Amino acid sequence: MIEVRNISKSFGDLQVLSDVSLDVREGEKLAIIGRSGSGKSVLMKHLVGLLKPDTGHVYVDDQDLCCASYERLRELRKRFGVLFQGGALFDSMSSFENIAFPLRYFSSLSDAEIETRVQDCLDLVNLSDVGAKNPSELSGGMRKRVALARAISMEPAYILYDEPTSGLDPETSNTINDLINQLARELNVTSVVITHDMHSVLEVADRVAFLHNQDLEWVGPVAEVHDCASPNLNSFVRASEYKIGDPSPTSPLSEPSP
Ligand SMILES: Nc1ncnc2c1ncn2[C@@H]1O[C@H](COP(=O)(O)OP(=O)(O)OP(=O)(O)O)[C@@H](O)[C@H]1O
Ligand SMILES: [Mg+2]
Numbered sequence: 001m002i003e004v005r006n007i008s009k010s011f012g013d014l015q016v017l018s019d020v021s022l023d024v025r026e027g028e029k030l031a032i033i034g035r036s037g038s039g040k041s042v043l044m045k046h047l048v049g050l051l052k053p054d055t056g057h058v059y060v061d062d063q064d065l066c067c068a069s070y071e072r073l074r075e076l077r078k079r080f081g082v083l084f085q086g087g088a089l090f091d092s093m094s095s096f097e098n099i100a101f102p103l104r105y106f107s108s109l110s111d112a113e114i115e116t117r118v119q120d121c122l123d124l125v126n127l128s129d130v131g132a133k134n135p136s137e138l139s140g141g142m143r144k145r146v147a148l149a150r151a152i153s154m155e156p157a158y159i160l161y162d163e164p165t166s167g168l169d170p171e172t173s174n175t176i177n178d179l180i181n182q183l184a185r186e187l188n189v190t191s192v193v194i195t196h197d198m199h200s201v202l203e204v205a206d207r208v209a210f211l212h213n214q215d216l217e218w219v220g221p222v223a224e225v226h227d228c229a230s231p232n233l234n235s236f237v238r239a240s241e242y243k244i245g246d247p248s249p250t251s252p253l254s255e256p257s258p
Contacts, residue, residue, distance in 0.1 A: 032192060034196070038212060047080075048158075078154055080160060089135040141172035177203040
């Protein structure tokens with residue numbers, strides 16, 4: 001379980017998070033949504049200790065990331081697989097070496113064990129035969145899946161996905177959404193999905209947290225997202241659904257014509 005307690009974060013004069021608290025429950029799929037620049041990626045980086053809050057605490061399995069030693073933090077980070085916004089693959093390495101990288105760096109597996117693990121991860125994301133290819137030779141959707149294979153290579157307890165479907169066509173996005181659901185099911189991981197893709201939210205999330213004006217304005221079950229008391233969330237959901245052209249009872253596209 002991840003517990004975020006009253007964290008605030010500023011960069012110079014820019015306050016991004018103000019007194020944010022959130023629980024990520026064991027085994028759930030939590031979507032964190034909000035406008036571009038609302039602080040979703042900043043919040044995600046706090047969950048894994050890549051950023052430290054100015055005030056407040058983040059506990060992972062009861063351990064406070066904010067006061068952890070370098071060694072402790074390194075151990076805790078092994079529990080996380082992170083799919084960074086943009087993928088963050090090394091273009092000079094093959095897909096195989098990209099996935100093997102954390103295993104070589106963080107684990108004591110032998111070369112033969114690494115080879116087996118990398119192939120298993122590639123199989124899981126349905127890219128069994130691209131190990132030899134460099135990321136630059138792959139499509140955007142394939143690159144996301146290689147990055148996902150790397151994120152799961154250390155058998156994490158938590159997977160954090162930052163915009164897993166951005167820049168992908170609807171069909172490829174569906175493949176990624178299916179994979180997120182499949183990995184949650186088969187690997188028993190806890191998933192945090194940062195996105196502005198409402199279709200992805202509805203396909204994947206159990207719960208939704210809406211970041212607005214530096215704080216979580218609404219947190220609740222996905223089934224209540226269309227019927228919540230937050231006008232800002234209502235307008236965010238309407239705008240997202242209008243953009244993807246997915247008519248729903250609350251979408252402007254489904255208004256009856258005069
Ligand atoms: N390391 C940093 N130094 C200074 N400012 C930063 C840093 N990281 C993020 N910011 C600022 O914090 C704000 C929130 O950024 P963040 O990347 O969390 O937004 P986001 O909600 O993820 O947006 P998007 O949907 O576009 O990815 C932005 O104004 C950004 O410029
Ligand atoms: Mg972001």
